[in-house]
Amino acid sequence: MAPPAACHYYSAVRRTSIFIGLFLAIQLALPLSYYTCRQDTFDERFAWRMFSPTRFIKCSVSFTVNGKRENLHQTFHEAWVNLAKRARRDVLWHMADRLCHDNKGADVRLRMTCRALHGKRSQPYTGAWDFCRAGTL
Amino acid sequence: MKRLGFEWKVRLGLGAVVLVVGLVLRAPDVPLVNDLLVSLDIWLFLIIAYDSRALARSEFWYDFEVPRAKLGVFRVVFFSLLAVDSWRQIEHVARYGANNFNVSHLPWLDAVLPMPTSSGILVVFLLQSYLAARVVLGVNVKVPVKLLTVLYGYSYFISQTDSYQHHYLLFLLLLISCFVPWHRDAPTDTDPGDPEPAPGTEVVKSWAVRLLLVQLAFLYGWAAIAKLDYMWLSGDAFAQPLKAIPWMNYYARNMPGDLYATPAQLVLLAETTLVLALLNRRLWFWAIPVGVGLHIGIELAGFEIGLFSYYMMSMYLLVVPNRAYRFVAQLLKGVTAGARDALRRAGDKVAGLGTASWAVLALVVAIGTWLLFLLPFDEVWFLALVTLVVALSPLWRRRSPDRRHTASAVAHVAGCALLVVLSLSTSAPHEMYKQLAGSYRRLGDRNAMFHAYAKLAKISPDFGRSYHYMGDVLRERSEQYKDMAAKQTRKGDSSAAEASTRKAAELLERANKNYAEALAAYHRTHEKDPSDYWAYLWEALLHEETAQRLLTKRKLAEAKGEYQKAIAAAVHTLKLKPKKGNVVRAARRIRQRCRAILQRMQQNRKQPRKTRRRRRRRAPSGQSYQDP
Numbered sequence: 001m002a003p004p005a006a007c008h009y010y011s012a013v014r015r016t017s018i019f020i021g022l023f024l025a026i027q028l029a030l031p032l033s034y035y036t037c038r039q040d041t042f043d044e045r046f047a048w049r050m051f052s053p054t055r056f057i058k059c060s061v062s063f064t065v066n067g068k069r070e071n072l073h074q075t076f077h078e079a080w081v082n083l084a085k086r087a088r089r090d091v092l093w094h095m096a097d098r099l100c101h102d103n104k105g106a107d108v109r110l111r112m113t114c115r116a117l118h119g120k121r122s123q124p125y126t127g128a129w130d131f132c133r134a135g136t137l
Numbered sequence: 138m139k140r141l142g143f144e145w146k147v148r149l150g151l152g153a154v155v156l157v158v159g160l161v162l163r164a165p166d167v168p169l170v171n172d173l174l175v176s177l178d179i180w181l182f183l184i185i186a187y188d189s190r191a192l193a194r195s196e197f198w199y200d201f202e203v204p205r206a207k208l209g210v211f212r213v214v215f216f217s218l219l220a221v222d223s224w225r226q227i228e229h230v231a232r233y234g235a236n237n238f239n240v241s242h243l244p245w246l247d248a249v250l251p252m253p254t255s256s257g258i259l260v261v262f263l264l265q266s267y268l269a270a271r272v273v274l275g276v277n278v279k280v281p282v283k284l285l286t287v288l289y290g291y292s293y294f295i296s297q298t299d300s301y302q303h304h305y306l307l308f309l310l311l312l313i314s315c316f317v318p319w320h321r322d323a324p325t326d327t328d329p330g331d332p333e334p335a336p337g338t339e340v341v342k343s344w345a346v347r348l349l350l351v352q353l354a355f356l357y358g359w360a361a362i363a364k365l366d367y368m369w370l371s372g373d374a375f376a377q378p379l380k381a382i383p384w385m386n387y388y389a390r391n392m393p394g395d396l397y398a399t400p401a402q403l404v405l406l407a408e409t410t411l412v413l414a415l416l417n418r419r420l421w422f423w424a425i426p427v428g429v430g431l432h433i434g435i436e437l438a439g440f441e442i443g444l445f446s447y448y449m450m451s452m453y454l455l456v457v458p459n460r461a462y463r464f465v466a467q468l469l470k471g472v473t474a475g476a477r478d479a480l481r482r483a484g485d486k487v488a489g490l491g492t493a494s495w496a497v498l499a500l501v502v503a504i505g506t507w508l509l510f511l512l513p514f515d516e517v518w519f520l521a522l523v524t525l526v527v528a529l530s531p532l533w534r535r536r537s538p539d540r541r542h543t544a545s546a547v548a549h550v551a552g553c554a555l556l557v558v559l560s561l562s563t564s565a566p567h568e569m570y571k572q573l574a575g576s577y578r579r580l581g582d583r584n585a586m587f588h589a590y591a592k593l594a595k596i597s598p599d600f601g602r603s604y605h606y607m608g609d610v611l612r613e614r615s616e617q618y619k620d621m622a623a624k625q626t627r628k629g630d631s632s633a634a635e636a637s638t639r640k641a642a643e644l645l646e647r648a649n650k651n652y653a654e655a656l657a658a659y660h661r662t663h664e665k666d667p668s669d670y671w672a673y674l675w676e677a678l679l680h681e682e683t684a685q686r687l688l689t690k691r692k693l694a695e696a697k698g699e700y701q702k703a704i705a706a707a708v709h710t711l712k713l714k715p716k717k718g719n720v721v722r723a724a725r726r727i728r729q730r731c732r733a734i735l736q737r738m739q740q741n742r743k744q745p746r747k748t749r750r751r752r753r754r755r756a757p758s759g760q761s762y763q764d765p
Contacts, residue, residue: 016344020198023348031359045242048359050302053368056377073579077235079298091297094240117373
């Protein structure tokens with residue numbers, strides 16, 4: 001039978017090994033998820049994509065409430081508006097949710113045009129979707 | 138060749154094969170150097186994949202030895218950076234919880250934790266700075282490191298407005314740091330009976346330090362994978378942020394060939410090299426020039442990434458050869474031993490005072506806490522309370538004070554003093570209140586805005602804009618009281634109306650005082666920094682607003698003078714800021730408006746009285762500037 005000190009040592013090593021294994025697995029899985037299953041490719045968090053080409057895509061965002069263009073700076077802090085301009089879906093949907101909450105029964109739509117580095121344009125949101133009716137989150 | 142082991146023969150062989158394949162398959166329109174780089178990159182990736190087998194070996198983790206001197210130097214540099222960086226973060230507190238809107242990094246956090254507030258997050262950042270300072274001093278490191286990790290994790294994950302990837306990296310590094318044996322009581326390779334090791338020779342085994350390096354290797358590896366993209370390899374993505382830097386743009390336009398493609402590929406090569414070098418101790422020697430060079434380059438390029446480059450450079454202290462630390466430790470043997478002995482003696486002396494030692498400790502802790510009240514924040518009370526708990530935590534379960542308590546009290550004073558020094562020497566509090574006030578202004582919270590500008594006026598008396606906006610708020614309130622007085626008069630409540638009128642007059646007087654103070658502050662700024670075009674622009678705006686108010690009161694001569702001053706200030710702005718932009722547009726608009734009004738005033742004066750009367754009747758409402 002092994003002495004108690006050795007038992008303690010081996011259980012500590014096992015715990016440490018589990019921690020290291022988990023840590024490495026997360027560090028592999030999270031960035032890998034960006035390339036495999038992340039739906040929002042504009043969201044590069046936890047993927048270590050520093051200075052990636054996605055970062056330089058510029059978007060213009062406009063929310064309309066009952067057809068009238070909303071001044072986002074009057075409702076959201078500038079930092080959120082800048083994140084919205086980076087087409088971060090999480091942020092955009094939360095913004096839409098907030099606008100629906102502030103304007104009960106209104107029609108909230110999002111229009112967004114993005115321009116990539118080589119000038120290629122895309123329109124991730126065309127304004128066809130009423131967030132309040134369709135639900136956002 | 139005989140000197141190389143089997144592993145290296147395999148590596149070189151693989152590399153040679155990939156290199157040849159890369160060269161054979163190269164596209165005819167791509168320069169040779171680009172192909173070479175990409176081929177080398179693929180080679181390195183294969184080597185990394187081959188090397189990563191080491192991660193599964195237990196000795197890779199558990200036999201990793203670090204000199205204690207190296208840990209000490211790394212701790213001081215890394216946590217010093219963290220202390221300063223956390224302080225700098227207070228500039229961004231306005232983002233947190235503005236208008237009750239927040240999106241956290243992890244969706245479930247929104248449900249579990251309350252909405253962050255600017256006040257709360259300010260305390261968190263200040264505490265981070267304080268705790269990092271305590272870790273730098275090496276006093277009771279375990280608890281502060283754990284607390285720091287929790288607070289850092291909270292401040293990062295609670296809001297997506299913090300989108301810096303290196304803040305996520307810092308959280309991971311802090312998490313690993315909780316397991317680093319910073320203290321001497323950690324297991325060493327020397328038996329208790331052994332004599333005291335020579336300076337710099339004491340070594341500890343630490344899997345956590347190895348994990349710190351592996352984490353860096355992961356970072357570089359994934360960053361390299363993200364760059365295996367046409368946009369990066371062609372240099373387009375690399376050029377984008379660099380083009381904003383004037384000297385970089387100058388060379389890009391004037392140098393022959395494709396300037397950005399080759400450095401972009403070199404970055405990729407450097408990152409893959411670093412993965413390999415950080416995982417393999419024998420290659421550490423290469424990691425330092427490549428890694429430090431890469432981060433110096435990033436810093437020189439002027440990207441807005443905070444202290445990221447400095448943090449990364451500090452990490453390379455862990456791969457500096459052990460003998461360098463041994464050498465330095467030998468060199469500083471006398472100094473470090475002397476300082477340690479002096480501190481021990483002081484600690485023992487205080488502990489030896491018996492009951493009086495409690496009083497001494499209480500006095501030292503009280504001095505530290507008093508220092509916190511020199512900070513220009515309203516939240517200081519809460520901060521003082523939490524830091525007191527941290528400072529007094531070693532007293533828990535102890536009946537008499539010992540050396541540790543003295544050290545903890547001294548560290549408390551040092552942590553608090555650091556906050557005060559940073560407050561006095563940096564513009565972070567000014568920026569913080571400026572951002573807060575601006576945020577409240579845009580979101581329409583006039584009371585909070587007034588309060589933030591009042592704080593800003595206290596911190597920076599020469600910042601005229603705060604008086605300007607405070608004057609605006611006071612004038613608005615004065616108008617409200619005037620309206621109220623009019624209503625009360627209509628209702629027949631003469632005493633209330635009188636009180637409201639008095640209040641309105643008082644507020645108006647305060648507003649005018651603030652406007653005068655703003656103007657004086659703008660003038661002080663002109664004297665201090667004649668190139669500050671913002672102060673001229675704001676002065677122009679203030680003169681224009683004053684002129685408009687004078688016009689409504691029919692004080693034409695004074696209004697004219699104010700309009701002329703506004704034009705002069707706007708012209709000065711345009712002289713200082715000749716390039717296009719919002720400032721130029723605003724200055725031009727002010728100049729245009731003021732000139733137009735002055736012209737019309739001139740025309741009205743030239744016209745005979747009768748005509749003017751007729752024109753006044755025809756003029757649309759709102760043009761009250763005409764001479765009656």
